[in-house]
Amino acid sequence: MFGSPPRGVRSCLFAMLPDFRHSTKGSPMSKPVSRDPIAIVGAGPTGLTVGIELLSRGVECKVFEKRPRSSDTSRAFTLHARTLEGFARARCVERFLERGIRHRGMAFHFRGVPDVEHLDFTALETPYPMILIIEQQDTEAALREEFQALGGTIEWNTKLESVTTNGDGRITAVFDRTGSGRCRREMHPDWLVGCDGLRSTVRSLMGIEFEGDEYVGLQFRMMDVQIDRYPVSDDEIHYFVDADHMLLTTKLPTGYRALISDMRATPVANPAPDPIAAQHGFQPVVDDWLPGAHLGIPTWNTEYPIWRRQAREYRRGRLILAGDAVHIGSPAAGLGMNNCIQDAQNLGWKLAAVASGRAPETLLDTYQAERLPIAEQVGEASSMLHQIMMAHGNSIAERLEVIRQQPGFHHRAAQRIAGLTHHYRDVITSPPGLPRLDGLTAGDRAPDILVTPATGVHELLSHPDYTLLVLHRRRNSTVATDVAEATSPYRHLLRTTVITAPELRPDAAAGALVAHDARVHDRYGHPADDTLCLIRPDGHIALRFPARQDLLATALKEAMLT
Numbered sequence: 001m002f003g004s005p006p007r008g009v010r011s012c013l014f015a016m017l018p019d020f021r022h023s024t025k026g027s028p029m030s031k032p033v034s035r036d037p038i039a040i041v042g043a044g045p046t047g048l049t050v051g052i053e054l055l056s057r058g059v060e061c062k063v064f065e066k067r068p069r070s071s072d073t074s075r076a077f078t079l080h081a082r083t084l085e086g087f088a089r090a091r092c093v094e095r096f097l098e099r100g101i102r103h104r105g106m107a108f109h110f111r112g113v114p115d116v117e118h119l120d121f122t123a124l125e126t127p128y129p130m131i132l133i134i135e136q137q138d139t140e141a142a143l144r145e146e147f148q149a150l151g152g153t154i155e156w157n158t159k160l161e162s163v164t165t166n167g168d169g170r171i172t173a174v175f176d177r178t179g180s181g182r183c184r185r186e187m188h189p190d191w192l193v194g195c196d197g198l199r200s201t202v203r204s205l206m207g208i209e210f211e212g213d214e215y216v217g218l219q220f221r222m223m224d225v226q227i228d229r230y231p232v233s234d235d236e237i238h239y240f241v242d243a244d245h246m247l248l249t250t251k252l253p254t255g256y257r258a259l260i261s262d263m264r265a266t267p268v269a270n271p272a273p274d275p276i277a278a279q280h281g282f283q284p285v286v287d288d289w290l291p292g293a294h295l296g297i298p299t300w301n302t303e304y305p306i307w308r309r310q311a312r313e314y315r316r317g318r319l320i321l322a323g324d325a326v327h328i329g330s331p332a333a334g335l336g337m338n339n340c341i342q343d344a345q346n347l348g349w350k351l352a353a354v355a356s357g358r359a360p361e362t363l364l365d366t367y368q369a370e371r372l373p374i375a376e377q378v379g380e381a382s383s384m385l386h387q388i389m390m391a392h393g394n395s396i397a398e399r400l401e402v403i404r405q406q407p408g409f410h411h412r413a414a415q416r417i418a419g420l421t422h423h424y425r426d427v428i429t430s431p432p433g434l435p436r437l438d439g440l441t442a443g444d445r446a447p448d449i450l451v452t453p454a455t456g457v458h459e460l461l462s463h464p465d466y467t468l469l470v471l472h473r474r475r476n477s478t479v480a481t482d483v484a485e486a487t488s489p490y491r492h493l494l495r496t497t498v499i500t501a502p503e504l505r506p507d508a509a510a511g512a513l514v515a516h517d518a519r520v521h522d523r524y525g526h527p528a529d530d531t532l533c534l535i536r537p538d539g540h541i542a543l544r545f546p547a548r549q550d551l552l553a554t555a556l557k558e559a560m561l562t
Contacts, residue, residue: 037061037189038061038190039061039062040063040193041065043156044323046324047065048140048146048147050193052092053344055147056464062152062155075135075137077133077135078134078237078334078337079096080334080418082126082338082420085448085539086342088128089537092146095145099141100133100134100138101235102131103251104121104131105118105236106131106238107119108389111241121414124415125447125448126420126448127448133251135253158175161184163202165317170188173188192319193322194320197323197324202319202325208312208316210310211309211310212307213307219264219268221303223300223302226255226295226296227293227295227296228296230293235251237334239389243393244262245392246390248260258282268305270304271302271303271304312372314371322344323343324336326343327375329383334417335382339374339375342419349464350366381417387399420445422445428541430543431543431555431558441544445541446458447523449520451515451520452514452515457524458539463495464537466494466495466537468532468533469497469499469532469535470532471499471501471524472508473527475504479498480512482547483532483547499514500512502514531544532547
């Protein structure tokens with residue numbers, strides 16, 4: 001096999017799906033039994049993304065949401081590069097790009113310091129070198145459009161009341177259609193995924209602890225508002241940092257976001273403060289930092305404390321958690337929703353493989369093994385940025401020390417925020433006996449390199465299957481023929497692309513891409529030999545090794561856990 005998760009778990013790396021549909025038959029009984037294979041609790045970004053990943057691979061699911069309708073408030077407002085790359089693989093990224101606006105980065109203004117510290121996202125190695133500013137209700141609308149276009153349905157105003165499993169793992173879930181207790185429905189989904197947020201009902205019913213605490217005394221006040229005579233750039237998120245408070249401002253697709261973080265003796269959660277009082281409370285802080293700027297009356301505003309919490313179990317049997325149901329932290333830099341969506345992008349293809357019978361259930365053990373360390377990394381990055389922006393009481397000099405005493409801080413911080421440093425090297429390892437090549441290795445994010453002027457590597461990943469890149473670099477090579485023969489039994493599981501070095505154009509096999517320069521071979525290949533690189537459906541490298549015929553046969557045999 002290509003991956004060797006902890007505790008001896010074997011993972012099926014070639015796990016792709018045929019068309020798969022369970023019939024659902026109605027019943028005249030008051031408690032009809034649904035045969036939907038997978039139930040997703042929560043119609044936010046996490047749940048909808050899981051649904052898209054399943055439906056795009058032919059696996060039926062249904063989303064249940066206790067709210068009566070979709071939200072119309074902005075809340076989270078950033079999508080970062082790694083999240084957008086996942087939407088591109090799902091072939092729906094344009095839905096988000098057309099709703100959002102593109103920011104080039106972040107600007108940090110410190111009290112008494114003339115120089116502004118900038119994080120520049122435009123130089124990142126990704127098809128999306130930016131911060132996409134998009135209000136959460138629009139993110140959810142884009143996800144709903146894609147989910148429903150794939151045939152998905154959402155049952156609104158439907159609350160999960162109970163969920164149990166028997167000794168065989170069979171799930172019994174009871175949903176209340178109206179919240180009144182008078183319209184209950186018992187279901188037996190093959191799998192149930194809890195994507196129901198901070199106060200997750202699924203997590204509570206599973207009895208899983210949500211360890212952590214509040215940031216003591218820290219209060220957030222946030223509003224969407226028009227700002228007249230806005231004196232700073234419209235294409236950056238601005239942080240104005242003083243010793244005892246922080247003001248954030250940024251342009252949204254409609255209006256502006258303003259946020260104040262400060263300390264209170266008793267922080268409160270107030271989802272709908274008086275808008276005029278909120279405007280009066282914000283204006284003096286805006287006057288202090290942005291003289292001449294004037295706030296209108298907010299169209300939406302809220303107040304809340306913030307938490308940092310982490311569940312240590314992501315799955316028990318056929319009950320699974322994702323998103324805010326398993327982790328929540330400081331909203332510094334807008335990492336939270338992105339981390340939730342990336343949970344779903346990791347989980348969805350694996351659950352589809354298992355649900356369709358194409359992979360053993362142990363494949364799902366890699367979900368927690370891969371995503372829990374990422375949640376911890378995101379928590380560390382959020383805490384670092386939190387210390388810079390919101391460690392109220394610490395001096396400005398202490399905040400600046402974090403930035404200025406670390407060479408390369410600005411670029412590394414942009415990479416971490418964008419999610420481009422996340423990897424699964426500790427979980428996805430090469431099988432014994434395969435030679436290790438320098439450079440990219442199993443578990444790394446597959447970087448986007450231009451193959452031709454019109455096609456990059458990431459475009460070759462925009463499908464639901466595994467991708468096998470064949471880096472042809474040796475003259476008189478038979479690699480294209482060898483790979484075609486070796487992979488013929490598995491053509492329904494992966495898509496193969498041969499990339500020929502530019503100097504070997506006359507030797508290129510039929511259907512091969514001829515690289516326009518050496519960069520893709522230098523990054524993915526070997527200086528003097530043909531190379532194979534297997535990339536998972538979530539854009540991580542599963543295996544990279546010399547394209548020797550004996551190794552190819554062995555690797556494919558190990559990978560095919562059917």
